[in-house]
Amino acid sequence: MSLAEAPVAETPAAPARATARLLRSELRLVFGRVRNIVLLAGLAAVPLLIGTVLFITQDTPVAGQGPPFLDRVTGNGVFLVFAALVSCLPFLLPLCVSIVSGDAIAGEAGAGTLRYLLVVPVPRTRLLLVKAFAALAYAGAAVAAIAVVGLVAGAAFFGVGDVVLLSGDTIPLAEGMVRTLGVVAYVIASLTGLVAVGLFLSTLTEVPVAAMASTVVVAIVSGVLDALPQLSAIHPGLLTHHWLDFGEFLRLEIDASTLLAGLAVQAAWVAIFGALAWSRFTTADVSS
């Protein structure tokens, strides 16, 4: 082996190793932070809380009322997953995703660690991708936590059985589980747009709270606009409009075009705000 060959062989591998190292440390940072762990635990407590309340009140007149799926839970624990997701989707999930994605860059800048991070032999584009991936992983973990705790608590409180779809047809539990996985995957995919928005806002400021708060505001304003019938023309493009389309998995025949429409809107938000975040982050002067 000649000396000249060695660097050629190593050059492509070295940044890849550095990226992998960076990704590992980023995931450790996100999932090791006490604040994020507490948020995750809080989200996981939602199905537990709903399950406990329903278990206590199931023989009283107030049973069988409330948001969608809530009245089904006492008959079949699987529905606790859906009831918990419906409860968390409007506010709690966007809040947690906003906190983590808004903190991604602004948090480092605010703490003065961003310039040290940029010394790592990894280009800024890749650093941004690592940050985005870690935030998305957290969003996935949050949805998965709700689903897993919901399923376990639902099974423990009420037992599980064949799943009655929205159409009134009954499918076996195994197929119900596959559809539940689809629901979880769709809800995670629905949060990607918000992660991209949070990441972009995070590149604009050195104050992490500002980025987090404005990301939450984006999600809430989107929800408010979605409720105004006068704006029905822009509804299909809103960030939050298709979030509840996960109900498609619980219909007689799953219509792929409905699901794809929701995913396409998320992809559009990711493309636009991902590109904005990239432009901002690769051109910004980092002094802190």
Place this chain on the structure above:
Amino acid sequence: MNTTRSLSPRARWAVPAVVAGAVAAAFAVPATVGAVASDDLPAVTADELVDRVANAEPVPVSGTVVYTARLGLPDVTVSELQGAGPLDLLGGSTTMRVWSDGEDSSRAALLGDVSEYSVVRSGAEAWTYSSADDEAVHYVLDPADQERYDELAQQALEPDVEGDVPTPSELADVALAQARISTDVETTDPVEVAGRAAYQVELTPQTDATLVDRIRVAVDAETWLPLRTQVWSVQDAEAPALEVGFTDVSFDVPEASVFEFSAPAGAEVREVVVPLPEPGTMEKPSSSALGEDADVAVSGTGWETVVEVSEVDVEAILGATAEGRLPEGSTGSSGADDLFEEFTDAEEGELPGVPELDTQALYEQLATPVDGGRLLTSALLTVLVTDDGRVLAGAVPPATLEELAG
């Protein structure tokens, strides 16, 4: 890596603009391309088209239907809270999935956010199921009628289902039935509906005494199935007051399991026995649904037809359909029941915090008091309920009804 590093800041900021443009293009393009060659259709006359539709072999069909109503009724739907239901059809846009085997089985599902209202028909038997209430209603014929139905099976008889769901062809059949009477029928340029080439026929009433301005029916060029029906009211020349059309259609035979329905475990089930109408009385509303002594009279012809039903007990009908009553003994002890009634409005018997629909209140909201009765007006239909128990309805202006009522 080196190439991106060499980009100037200005060039980098151009990237999001390019991406935004590409995204906008990606969403705009599918809407314009993919047009089928609807211009190449052989020409047909209006009469031929109406004949073809009337005599078309029924075909299996499934797809997505969007129903939009701009009837000018007050907004009474709270589908976010109540889930999808037939009341959604009073106003706004509703998406439905429909399946039909072309014979005596069909299914329609009204879609709401994480809720659904289904109407499943199989022969003489029908089910409705509401996911929000978890209630199934089973419509059957009594045994004698069932026998008679089996004999008449070759005739396309269908059981009456409360809260039926309109489809493009159902509405089109109503419109085309008028085509021969006092109506101008012409074909317009072929159109494209749900990706299919379609002929379009326009029906214009010859009279001015009706609320219907014109009706357009788009008919699939291969199967002669109406794909879209639009009804314009004289009150609004721009947007159709009623529009039902496929946005997605397939002519493959739906799976048989789609039409097999049984009440899910745990659902509340109601059995309703529907009378099979005697042959020849098909056109008249069944009088038992309106009250014992109800009497039906029809005046006017064609578009000006007014149906008058006398001796209707409106109060009784409203009372019978009032929902939300607390079932007897649902708290487990009569003492608790009494206590519960004390705390809730005993008259209504509704559970606190649940916006159940009160039929009486709905009626009062929709119908405005007029001299001698109550009047319900919408863009296409006017209904007058007189104080002496007559109900007059027709696609005519309110003045016509008041004049007829005397």
